[in-house]
Amino acid sequence: MDAEPPTSFQPARLWSSSLNVGVSIAALLALVLMTNYLAVRHFQRFDWTNNNHKLSPLTLYVLRSLTNDIHVTVFFQRSAPLRAPVSALLNEYRLASPRIQVNEVEYRQDTATGEQIKEKYQLSFTAAKNVIIFDGYGQTNMVLEKELSEYDLSKLQPGLTNEIKPVGFKGEQLFTSAIVRVTDPRVFKACFLRGHGQEDPTNEDPVLGFSKLVAQLAQNHIAVSRLSLLGTNSVPADCQLLIIAGPKEPFEDGEVEKIEKYLGQGGRLLALLRPMLKPGAGRSGLEPLLARWGVEVGENWVIDPEGQYRGGIVATNFSGHAIVRGLAEGGDNAVIVTTPRSIERLRTTRKGADAPQVEELFRTSRSSQIVTRLENQRLFPTTRDRRGEVPIAVAVEKGNIEGISANRRATRIVVVGDCAFLNNTMINNDGNYNFARLAVSWLQDRPSLLGGIGPRPIREIQLTITSGQLHVIRWLLLGAIPGSVMLLGTLVWWRRRY
Numbered sequence: 001m002d003a004e005p006p007t008s009f010q011p012a013r014l015w016s017s018s019l020n021v022g023v024s025i026a027a028l029l030a031l032v033l034m035t036n037y038l039a040v041r042h043f044q045r046f047d048w049t050n051n052n053h054k055l056s057p058l059t060l061y062v063l064r065s066l067t068n069d070i071h072v073t074v075f076f077q078r079s080a081p082l083r084a085p086v087s088a089l090l091n092e093y094r095l096a097s098p099r100i101q102v103n104e105v106e107y108r109q110d111t112a113t114g115e116q117i118k119e120k121y122q123l124s125f126t127a128a129k130n131v132i133i134f135d136g137y138g139q140t141n142m143v144l145e146k147e148l149s150e151y152d153l154s155k156l157q158p159g160l161t162n163e164i165k166p167v168g169f170k171g172e173q174l175f176t177s178a179i180v181r182v183t184d185p186r187v188f189k190a191c192f193l194r195g196h197g198q199e200d201p202t203n204e205d206p207v208l209g210f211s212k213l214v215a216q217l218a219q220n221h222i223a224v225s226r227l228s229l230l231g232t233n234s235v236p237a238d239c240q241l242l243i244i245a246g247p248k249e250p251f252e253d254g255e256v257e258k259i260e261k262y263l264g265q266g267g268r269l270l271a272l273l274r275p276m277l278k279p280g281a282g283r284s285g286l287e288p289l290l291a292r293w294g295v296e297v298g299e300n301w302v303i304d305p306e307g308q309y310r311g312g313i314v315a316t317n318f319s320g321h322a323i324v325r326g327l328a329e330g331g332d333n334a335v336i337v338t339t340p341r342s343i344e345r346l347r348t349t350r351k352g353a354d355a356p357q358v359e360e361l362f363r364t365s366r367s368s369q370i371v372t373r374l375e376n377q378r379l380f381p382t383t384r385d386r387r388g389e390v391p392i393a394v395a396v397e398k399g400n401i402e403g404i405s406a407n408r409r410a411t412r413i414v415v416v417g418d419c420a421f422l423n424n425t426m427i428n429n430d431g432n433y434n435f436a437r438l439a440v441s442w443l444q445d446r447p448s449l450l451g452g453i454g455p456r457p458i459r460e461i462q463l464t465i466t467s468g469q470l471h472v473i474r475w476l477l478l479g480a481i482p483g484s485v486m487l488l489g490t491l492v493w494w495r496r497r498y
Helices: 011-041 057-064 083-096 111-120 171-183 211-219 253-264 287-292 325-329 430-444 448-452 467-497
Strands: 070-075 100-105 131-136 139-144 149-152 165-169 188-193 222-227 241-245 268-272 295-297 301-303 312-315 335-337 343-345 357-363 369-371 391-398 411-416
Touching (some): 057 083, 070 083, 070 111, 070 171, 083 100, 083 171, 100 111, 131 171, 139 171, 211 222, 211 430, 253 268, 253 287, 253 411, 268 430, 325 430, 343 357, 411 430
Parallel strands (some): 070 100, 188 222, 188 241, 241 268, 268 411
Antiparallel strands (some): 070 131, 131 139, 149 165, 312 335, 343 391, 357 391
8 A cells, every 4th residue: 555645844844934924024014114114204206207397406496495385276177288287297396395285176077166266366257267376475376378388380371371389388487486476575566557537447347447457466466556647756666567558638748758767767568558539639648659669559440340259359360479479379369359559560660789679469350451530439441541460569678688587677568559458348358368467477577587497398299100000000909919818818728727
């Protein structure tokens, strides 16, 4: 009779193996715990990829200087094209500083939270969507989605193509700028001129008032006051922005001289002019001053039969200037003006490094016409009137080199041939709201220290695949790869079965 084969494991050997496995598991767990402990106490990230959201040294310097928490609310639709890059970039900010607290809100799904945020930050405009809100140090600052992209307008040719290609993402520049603004205790000051029938910034009339524009300025930490230049009054030294909103009566020579002195010292001016209401009554007294800065103000009325929309004129022909570059991406960003007059670059402007640099901002459509004959409040177009696109807004800069951040000695002016397009009714339009915000931001130019942060290039990878190659890829993904896994599994089962 054959002897029974010995057992594979004796009891002592079995206990020894079990103890060895237990000690190994315990050692592994201890190693994991120690590694995690060290990782928490000594956090360090290594970037092995071509990360387009890697923060610049200037941003890291700003983040390291924070002493209070900055609460960032991403008030975006989930389907917004820039939602992913915004979230990725803000994640870098959060990882770089524990002071950055990020909260993402999908306001269409979480309506209750969305309403709370709208009420807290007074987001009463229809344009208050897809916005990033920075809240800290008792102040807030907002970055609109429209401001985040830089576009290539070289292929935009009237009548040929409407192709507008995003080439840069300005997230870091704007986000770090917003952080600097909320940490800056200074409150900037804007002065509304009064005394000649200008719009009253305290007027809260739901239709004709200008209180919503003032609320927008407050969101940018700009305090508003009213200013008269009659008598011995002059523009105060702490006035960072002078606003002339629709004068009905001409300025006196002494007032114009004070405005020109303010501009000569590097002042900032936003001039909103009314249309010509009757022959000879369209002059505000600012025309000679603006002409010296290279701006021609027309004594006319611009009509556009094909561009009429809700009692106004739609303007979508934007230039490449920094103020309107972000508005050029779609028709929903059109600026709607009411009764504009022409505002264009003076053709006889002198040239040179020290000459004012004048750039037209937007125009009406090709169907427009300039009307100069007005009788009994009625327009009488004639065959001699100029037809075609008409510029109705310009930006002027002097004392600054393009691409270099402006300083206090650089004069900046924005002139628009309409005033009512920023009243409490018209500013609800996305394009009007965005234009006002971008124009004030350009005029104010507070984030000058961030000139070293430029837009990040948007990289595109294109794959050209023929229909035959696409057919092969489809069968590889749907048939060959799953089929090979199933075949391998069947062979393993058959081998073990028999």
